[in-house]
Amino acid sequence: MGISLLTVCYLVASVTFILGLKMLSDPATARRGNLIAAGGMILAIVGTIFLYEANGERLHNYGWIFGGIFIGGIAGALAARKVQMTAMPEMVSLFNGTGGACAALISIAEFRRLRRWPDIDIEALKSYLPKLGEFVQDQFKIQLGPSGGELLIILLGLIIGSVSFAGSIIAWGKLNGRIKDVTFRGQHIFNLLLLSVVLLLAGYILFSMDRGGGNIDISDLTVSMNKPVPAHVHVLFYIVLLLSVLYGVCFVLPIGGADMPVVISLLNSFTGVAAACGGFLYNNKAMLTGGILVGAAGTLLTILMCKAMNRSLKNVLIRSFGSMAAAAGSEAKEQGAYKEISLSDAAVILSYAHKVMIVPGYGLAVAQAQHACHELEKLLTEKGVEVKYAIHPVAGRMPGHMNVLLAEADVSYDNLLEMEQANEQFPTTDVVIVLGANDVVNPAAKSDPASPIYGMPILEVELARTCIVNKRSMKPGYAGIDNELFFRPKTSMLFGDAKKVLQDLLSEIKSI
Amino acid sequence: MENILSWISAHHEMIYIVILMIFLGIEVIGRVPAVLHTPLMSGANAIHGVVIIGAIIVMGKAESDNYVALGLGFLAVVLGTLNVVGGFVVTDRMLEMFKKKR
Numbered sequence: 001m002g003i004s005l006l007t008v009c010y011l012v013a014s015v016t017f018i019l020g021l022k023m024l025s026d027p028a029t030a031r032r033g034n035l036i037a038a039g040g041m042i043l044a045i046v047g048t049i050f051l052y053e054a055n056g057e058r059l060h061n062y063g064w065i066f067g068g069i070f071i072g073g074i075a076g077a078l079a080a081r082k083v084q085m086t087a088m089p090e091m092v093s094l095f096n097g098t099g100g101a102c103a104a105l106i107s108i109a110e111f112r113r114l115r116r117w118p119d120i121d122i123e124a125l126k127s128y129l130p131k132l133g134e135f136v137q138d139q140f141k142i143q144l145g146p147s148g149g150e151l152l153i154i155l156l157g158l159i160i161g162s163v164s165f166a167g168s169i170i171a172w173g174k175l176n177g178r179i180k181d182v183t184f185r186g187q188h189i190f191n192l193l194l195l196s197v198v199l200l201l202a203g204y205i206l207f208s209m210d211r212g213g214g215n216i217d218i219s220d221l222t223v224s225m226n227k228p229v230p231a232h233v234h235v236l237f238y239i240v241l242l243l244s245v246l247y248g249v250c251f252v253l254p255i256g257g258a259d260m261p262v263v264i265s266l267l268n269s270f271t272g273v274a275a276a277c278g279g280f281l282y283n284n285k286a287m288l289t290g291g292i293l294v295g296a297a298g299t300l301l302t303i304l305m306c307k308a309m310n311r312s313l314k315n316v317l318i319r320s321f322g323s324m325a326a327a328a329g330s331e332a333k334e335q336g337a338y339k340e341i342s343l344s345d346a347a348v349i350l351s352y353a354h355k356v357m358i359v360p361g362y363g364l365a366v367a368q369a370q371h372a373c374h375e376l377e378k379l380l381t382e383k384g385v386e387v388k389y390a391i392h393p394v395a396g397r398m399p400g401h402m403n404v405l406l407a408e409a410d411v412s413y414d415n416l417l418e419m420e421q422a423n424e425q426f427p428t429t430d431v432v433i434v435l436g437a438n439d440v441v442n443p444a445a446k447s448d449p450a451s452p453i454y455g456m457p458i459l460e461v462e463l464a465r466t467c468i469v470n471k472r473s474m475k476p477g478y479a480g481i482d483n484e485l486f487f488r489p490k491t492s493m494l495f496g497d498a499k500k501v502l503q504d505l506l507s508e509i510k511s512i
Numbered sequence: 513m514e515n516i517l518s519w520i521s522a523h524h525e526m527i528y529i530v531i532l533m534i535f536l537g538i539e540v541i542g543r544v545p546a547v548l549h550t551p552l553m554s555g556a557n558a559i560h561g562v563v564i565i566g567a568i569i570v571m572g573k574a575e576s577d578n579y580v581a582l583g584l585g586f587l588a589v590v591l592g593t594l595n596v597v598g599g600f601v602v603t604d605r606m607l608e609m610f611k612k613k614r
Contacts, residue, residue, distance in 0.1 A: 013562070017559050017562070018536060018540065020555065020559065021537070021540050021541060021552075021555065021556065021559065022540045022541075024541075024544075024548070024551065024552045024555040024556075024603075025540065025541045025542075025543065025544035025548060025552055026544075026548075027545065027547065027548060027610060030548060030551060030552075030555075030607050030610065031604065031607040031608065031610070033555070034551075034555050034558070034600060034603045034604055034607060035604070037555065037558065037559055037600070038558070038600040038604075041558070041559070041561065041562060041596055041600070044562065044565060045564060045565065045568065045596075048565045048568050048569065049568060049572075052568075052569060052572065054569075054573070058572075059568070059569065059571075059572025059573065060572055060576065061571055061572055061574060061576060061582065061585070062572075064571055064574075064582060064585065064586050064589070065568055065571050065572060065589060067586070068567075068571065068585075068586050068587075068588075068589030068590045068593060069589060069593045071590050071593075072589065072590040072591065072592065072593025072594045072597065073593050073597045075590075075594060075598075076593060076594040076595075076596070076597035076598035076599075076601065077597050077598070077601050079594075079598055080597070080598045080599075080601035080602040080605065081601060081605070083602070085609070088550070088554075088602065088605075088606060089550070091598070091602055092550075092553065092554045092557055092599075092602060094598075095557055095558075095561075095594060095595050095598040095599045095602065096557050096560075096595070098591040098592070098594040098595045098598075099557070099560050099561055099563055099591070099592065099595035099599075101588075101591050102563050102564065102566075102567050102588045102591040102592040102595060103563050103566070105567070105570075105584050105585075105587055105588035105591070106563070106566045106567060106570050106588055108584055109570045109574070109581055109584045109585060109588070110570070112580070112581060112584075113573075113581075148516045148519060149516055149518075149519025149520065149522075149523065150519070152516065152519075261549075261550070261553075264553065265549075265553050268553055268556055268557050268560070269556075271557075271560045271563075272556070272559075272560040274560075274563065275560045275561075275562055275563035275566075276530070278563055278565070278566035279526070279566075280523065280526060281566065282565070282566060282569055283523075283526070284565060284566070284569075285526075285529065286562055286565060287562050287563065287565050287566060288526055288529055288530065288533070289529060289533055290559050290560060290562035291560055291562065291563070292529070292530050292533035292534060292537065293533050293536065293537045293540075293559065294537070294556045294557075294559050294560040295534075295537065295560075296533060296534040296535075296536070296537025296538050297537035297538065297540060297541045297552075297556055298537075298553070298556050299538075300537070300538045300541060300542070301541060301544070301549065301552060301553055301556070304544065304546075304549065305549055308546050308549070393546040393547075394546075399546045399547075399549035399550055400546060400547045400548060400549050400550040400551065401550055403547050403610070404550065404551075404606050404609050404610070407609035407610055408609050
């Protein structure tokens, strides 16, 4: 009864995962979709705790289980509630990492269980023999070692889970600026070698343990276990674990911070596959469905994100931007001078414009300037200026990041223009104010085939009458390339932290 | 080799599920607008938290005198729960922002 009920729980959970994912991909139903999937998850978890049984045995250690869920639940809910909207991407990365680590830990625990098999009490086994299975020509075949398939799944779960864990932690560190890009010559070759070593060792473990079975001869009741698990294989298993973690680190290290969303999405699908490995281990359909679903959807999502930036996944993963920028930088020699604009001049220009377009970028996000930005919008609107926002699909650090951020600051949805609409309106715009965006307004994407971002759709801010660019310095953006826009005659620069500049601008405009 | 083949035939149902889910996963999110990329990723992130089920099973099967197994299982449960709870809450917070203005 219990176990069939559990099967139904898992079935319902699987359906909610599919439905939830489907609804998440439509703005109107997204929030409900998320809640539905969460409901299914709760059902699956509660069902597992109370109904699961294997070989007629229920789970025990309830204290530990509830303790773990309590600690993890409180910490997760608090972290997710408290995190700043700007730090969302790294939070997602962190949670993805914990999922990967969980999958790896499951593999370790299962491997340790397999290891214990040869310790089986042989006398007890003999007495049970007549009750067990079938006899084949007086020989009772018994598998004392793990089956090859099971071991394969354990190893896969271990490798994918730990790569995902380590990679996510690095991605998290990069997004919050704690970890810098590290590139060295031959890095990709090194990574490839590392991965080959991991796979080779895993293959070795697979084949050396595959022979760990034994035969029990019924005729004289002698038990022979021809090959117990060799001791060095245990050590190798942990070496594979360490190397997988190392690979995860090396895999993400050279990739630029701007590409982290793509990497997180990819690691997200990795963790999905690692979770599905658990599904195979426990013959658990909910884990399998959820894991593979996320694995497939995550992979597609990764590709869609790359498309939004008009790049291929290979380009993101293999060609680190740093080395390209050096090449691009040497070509772009004489850029001429840029001109600066004072706060009071900027205030005057903005106040007397008919139409102002705000282009927010990551600079706005890090400066937490979304509220100040909304203030500016309100103030200008009161003065009769038409204010709109132009949102590039990959503005910020994640696709859709800016929409979330501006929505948090109560900016009305109607004022957010998508790239195509915005590009239509730039010619009739008096002033464009670029707040901490760089690569998404770089005209090189249209004009310079040698540029690494060539072909990426951009916001064509140079079509507007004037353009004020707020940046902290002349340093290039995440793509690491110069931006011609800053040197155009129509452009003037307004240096400083986005929040501070906006606040100063607000008081200037008020005093006009 | 034979071992692996027999394992495949023993698990053919699961393998069918895997193949169907791959197609379904691709189909289901095929038309997502760019605005929803981040919440969708976050939602998917929460869904793979289903790995917690495995963690609970590991924990519940550990012998109560095997402290390494208990420790591993406990850590796995904590991390898995973080993934599930954090994932769904973060996604909900993101989507809440979207909804307010609709």
